[in-house]
Amino acid sequence: MATKLQHSIDFPCPPADFAAAVTSEQYWKDLVANVAADISELESFTATDDKVTVVLQQRVPEDKLPSIVTKVRPGDLRIARTMIWSTAGGTVSTGEFAAQVEGAPAKVNGTQILAATATGSTVTFEGSAEVAIPFVGGKVEKAIVENIIDLVTAERDYTVEWINAR
Numbered sequence: 001m002a003t004k005l006q007h008s009i010d011f012p013c014p015p016a017d018f019a020a021a022v023t024s025e026q027y028w029k030d031l032v033a034n035v036a037a038d039i040s041e042l043e044s045f046t047a048t049d050d051k052v053t054v055v056l057q058q059r060v061p062e063d064k065l066p067s068i069v070t071k072v073r074p075g076d077l078r079i080a081r082t083m084i085w086s087t088a089g090g091t092v093s094t095g096e097f098a099a100q101v102e103g104a105p106a107k108v109n110g111t112q113i114l115a116a117t118a119t120g121s122t123v124t125f126e127g128s129a130e131v132a133i134p135f136v137g138g139k140v141e142k143a144i145v146e147n148i149i150d151l152v153t154a155e156r157d158y159t160v161e162w163i164n165a166r
Contacts, residue, residue, distance in 0.1 A: 002128035003141035005110060007149050009156045015114050015121040017163050019092035022085050023052045027162060032056060035158045036151075043080070050088050056081045066143045068136055078102040083112070097127065099148075105132035108144060125152065 011018050021027045025045040032040040036058070043055040060077040062070055069077070080102065085095040092114055099108040110127015129144040131137040 001138065002130040003138065003145055005108070005125060005127045005129060005145050005148060007152065008122050008124040009152060010117065010120065010122050011156065011160060011163075012120045013160070013163050015091070015093070015116050018114060018121050018123070018159070019085075019087075020166075021159055021163055022054075022083075022092060023047060023087060027159075028054050028056075030162060031155060031158055035154050047087075050086065052085045052087055052092075054083045056083075060147070066139075068139045069143060072133055072136060072140065073104050077104070085112075085114075097125065106130070106140065106144065108148065 025047070028042050028045055032042050039059040039061065041057050043057045044053070045055075046053045058079045058081055060079065062074065062076050065077065078101070079099050081097070081099045083095060083097050085092045094114070095112045097108070097110055097112055101107070106129070108127060108129045110125060113124045113126075115122055115124070125148075129141040129148070131140040131144070133140065
């Protein structure tokens with residue numbers, strides 16, 4: 001059974017400014033260089049008329065993992081993380097995210113929605129984490145969801161700095 005992921009992040013900028021960031025390859029290069037640079041790399045950035053696809057390779061060091069995870073799978077975790085934003089009509093509003101842990105029966109997927117607010121914009125993530133390991137899967141899923149929330153929060157802070165610098 002999967003663990004739900006529901007989280008929203010506010011940005012003090014209009015949706016167009018957020019969209020300009022996530023559709024810029026330079027933004028993604030700067031993001032991985034400034035947020036967890038020792039454990040992240042931009043594997044690919046592809047932009048077409050109707051979508052932007054970003055693939056990051058991320059590593060979670062073993063010493064940062066909960067013991068329940070390292071008992072089941074020792075060593076660092078390598079995670080392929082994909083974000084897709086629709087750019088239909090020249091604006092970004094919806095997308096998808098996914099992550100797959102290399103060599104483990106763990107995956108995360110869901111949707112991301114960008115919307116205007118009275119003070120800027122918000123991105124809402126809705127999805128799930130699923131770990132197909134009997135007895136401990138639910139505990140590992142909860143740890144994954146907590147780590148995703150921490151990661152997107154750190155990325156949010158850098159994104160605000162990046163947008164403000166432009």
